[in-house]
Amino acid sequence: MNSILGLHTSNTIRLMNTASPRSLPVKRIATPLPIKKSRLVFVTEPAGLAVEQYKILHRRLCNQHPEGGVVLVTSPSPGEGKTLTSINLAWCMAEAGRHTCLVDMDFRAPGVTLTLGCSNEEDGLEEVLTGRRTVHQSMRQVGDRSLYVLGINKALASLGGLLSSDSIVPLITELRAMFHWVILDFAPVIPMADVGEVLPHVDGAIIVVRSGKTDKSLIAPSLEILGSKIWGVILNDSVINGSAYYGYYGMKKG
Numbered sequence: 001m002n003s004i005l006g007l008h009t010s011n012t013i014r015l016m017n018t019a020s021p022r023s024l025p026v027k028r029i030a031t032p033l034p035i036k037k038s039r040l041v042f043v044t045e046p047a048g049l050a051v052e053q054y055k056i057l058h059r060r061l062c063n064q065h066p067e068g069g070v071v072l073v074t075s076p077s078p079g080e081g082k083t084l085t086s087i088n089l090a091w092c093m094a095e096a097g098r099h100t101c102l103v104d105m106d107f108r109a110p111g112v113t114l115t116l117g118c119s120n121e122e123d124g125l126e127e128v129l130t131g132r133r134t135v136h137q138s139m140r141q142v143g144d145r146s147l148y149v150l151g152i153n154k155a156l157a158s159l160g161g162l163l164s165s166d167s168i169v170p171l172i173t174e175l176r177a178m179f180h181w182v183i184l185d186f187a188p189v190i191p192m193a194d195v196g197e198v199l200p201h202v203d204g205a206i207i208v209v210r211s212g213k214t215d216k217s218l219i220a221p222s223l224e225i226l227g228s229k230i231w232g233v234i235l236n237d238s239v240i241n242g243s244a245y246y247g248y249y250g251m252k253k254g
């Protein structure tokens, strides 16, 4: 009852959308094939331990943030598993019946777009942010799932003002009203300044560190940059029962 009394307008819209998940009027892409190197474990190893870890992560997020939200996924430096985490987590959320939007926001290394094969000729995040396309024109539904992807049409070396609050706030506001969960696959924290532009407008941030790869001296400065927005830390590529797997630890209490 509490949650009903406490709802804001945007939450009400979200509940209406998620009560009976139905397709939004957007184009579709095919469900990805089970290609091992995609590391989309829900497709490649649906009975594996990694899938269980993502389900545990999802359950923890739902327990701590039942209203859903806009979540930025980042890491201290490149190659630590941001894209892998974003795709599998978003897949898991959609499988649980929640309208979920996965946004590729890493313009320099658009991994979601490459992994899911959702590069759209003239429809992409840049086009939406610059007002040349609407969200509905650029978004793609993955098969008939509750999973929607906003990809990147072409990689960019420099972002200019693309992620300024003038363009990012309307986008996040629109996505927040349409979806229960919005996952932003973002650039690394340390070498880039981009995170500072978007962080104030998201509900929470998840940082991915990779066992045996992440430079430990970068973790504290990364956490400091994310500040109070940090929702949790994912330990990727950790060893569980003797095998290297995708793991997590230390989700911060709501």
Ligand SMILES: Nc1ncnc2c1ncn2[C@@H]1O[C@H](COP(=O)(O)OP(=O)(O)OP(=O)(O)O)[C@@H](O)[C@H]1O
Pocket (backbone or CB within 6 Å): 037, 038, 039, 075, 077, 078, 079, 080, 081, 082, 083, 084, 085, 106, 109, 111, 188, 236, 237, 238, 245, 246
């Ligand atoms: N736990 C893991 N086990 C095996 N391979 C992994 C694991 N995590 C990541 N990789 C591989 O490492 C590479 C980098 O992973 P991913 O693209 O998810 O990282 P990223 O942080 O998004 O990188 P970038 O900074 O380039 O965007 C990919 O080839 C991915 O398949």
Ligand SMILES: [Mg+2]
Pocket (backbone or CB within 6 Å): 082, 083, 084, 106, 109, 110, 111, 112, 185
């Ligand atoms: Mg990536």
